[in-house]
Amino acid sequence: MTQVERIAITARSDAADHLVSADEPLASLQLRCGGVIPGAIAVPELREVVAKARGFGLKMARPILAQDGTDTIRAWIEVTPQADAQGGCLIALRNWQATPLPPEPADLASRRRMEIDRALAELTARLDAAQGVLTVDADAPDLAECAAAMRAGIGRHWTQFVTLKDLSHRAPLHWRLLDGVELTVPGSVRVWRATLVPQSGGDGGIAGFELCLNSDSPMAVELVPVVQVVAQPVAAPPVIGRELAPVLRQPIARIIANAETIRTRLAGPLAAEYAAYAGDIATAGQHLMGLVEDLADIEVIEGAGFAPAADRIDLADVARRAAGILSVRAREKGITIAAPGEETHLPAVGEFRRVLQILLNLIGNAIRYSPENSVISLILTRTPHLARIAVADQGPGIPPGDALRVFDKFERLGRSGDGGSGLGLYISRRLARAMGGELSVDAASKIGARFVLDLPADQG
Incomplete structure (x- = not known):
């Protein structure tokens, strides 16, 4: 029901566009929008009109929302x-109408909370359709033990690595029963909460999950006494590395989460243009987070002694998993990923999570540069000694003269504003070669780009 206030409502601002006094119900609106009296005007449209009137020195009148x-x-x-002396403005509001907002869809708040949990997660894992661990990445030092155990137990159900609170049943549970469950983790004194985000497959079913672990308690920081030591010449520390990357991830993740909270208006009402600004901040934060992850990967693969595991894998199965993980992003552009069928197998030798990382990069690039309603094909072939997969799209392709440059560090072939860092292909080729294989681009492809990953064939 609409409530109408007929009597004129007056207020006063100062030269800094701060609200110094206000009648009801404007005073209450100022407080509900996060402001104080006296304090900066918290109602965006009111602040805009007051600033323009004061700046131009002219009386202004208009409707506000x-x-x-x-x-x-x-x-x-x-x-x-x-x-x-105050140098501000006299404000008068008439025909004040308050109309209750329509009820919010029941699942909207849960979707927003899920996105915030994903952005702030201190451990993120990719799971298959049976909730078996595929990949894992942890930021917090007190999760390192759990992350190492998960990496050593690829394929096992994720609940085997944690202790569920208030759930004594250890057999695999339906994912909806595990979404939001509290748990404890070996090596950590904090209580954690699990978020499971289903990933849709091409047939409409669930192809896998994204597991996020969050804690409402910050990790305790141990204060170390300051000891004066004589400086000794040492080699320059890594720029990103294991120490700096976790430090950067947390504040960047919070920037992304706060920007998403503002963009989705979870924290309160906001004009559309400000929500758009928050969306730009979130996008920039995600780009920066991707750059940090890429730089940390480079340090690992360029380090002395880096040697991927020589796992016996099914390259066709890895391709299907990668396609399932990225299927939602592809469908947003109407793109179809033509993955190998369930009956197809291609034995190969390579570290499972590194091969998956390469394919996620190749397919992700194909989605980014492909036109809407096109097809990305994952094509398998085998030679006596090699297992091969080609990722072919219908985008603009790679000019023959750029076939070698595309694998250089920070090389993006003049593209800008697409969220890429120019490091993904460089990292992917280094990983392929470290596993005894190769990553190349087919410069003779006449339609779109065609990247080819070769791995040693499993002769067993």
Whole structure:
């Protein structure tokens, strides 16, 4: 039901566009929008009109629209600059109308919470359809023991590496029963909460999950006494490395999560243009997070003694898993990923998670540069000594003269604004070669780009 306030509502601002006094119900709206009195004007459209009137020195009148989380507010505003010591404006609002907002869809808040959990997760793992671990990445030092155990137990159900609170049943549970469950982790004194994000497959079923572990408690920091030592010449420490990357991930993740909270208006009502600004901040944060991850990967693969595991894998199965993980992103552009069928197998030798990383990069690039409603094909072949998979798209392709440059560090062939760092292909080729294989681009491809990953064939 719409509530209408007929009596004029007055307020006063100062030269800094701070609200110094206000009648009801404007005073309450200022507080509900996160402001104080006196304090900066918290209602975006009101602040904009007041700033323009004061800046131009002209009386301004116009309708304004605001939201306080429960109501939509409409009013007619008149702002008159004042030539006195305060240097602010006299504000008058008429025909104040408050209309209750329509009820929010039941699943909207849960979707927003899921996105925040994903951005702030201190451990993220990719799971298959049976909730078996595929890959894992942990930021917090007290999760290192759990992450190492998961990497050593690829394929096992993720609950085998943690202790579920208030759930004594250890057999695999339906994922909906595990979504949101509290748990403890070996090596950590904090209580954790699991978030399971299903990943849809090409047939509409669930192809896998993203597991995120979050804790409401920050990790305790041990204070170390300062000891004066004589400086000794040492080699320069790595730029990113195992020490700096976790430090960077947490604040960047919080920037992304806070920007997403603002963009989705979870923290309160906001004008569309400000929500768009928050979306730009979130996108920039995600790009920066990807760059940190890529730089950390480079340090690992370029380090002395790096040697991927020589696992016996099914390259066709890895391709299907990678296609399933990226199927949602592909469908957003109407793109079809033509993955090998379940009956197809191609034995190869290589570290499972590194091969999956390469294919995720190749397919992700294909999605990024392919036109809408096109097809990305994953094509398997075998020679006596090699297992081969080609990722072919229908995008603009790679000019023959750029076939070698595309694998250089930070090389993006003049592209800008697409969220890439120019490191993915460099890392992927280094990984392929470290596993005794090769990553190349077919410069003779006449339609789109065609990247080819070769791995040693499993002769067993």
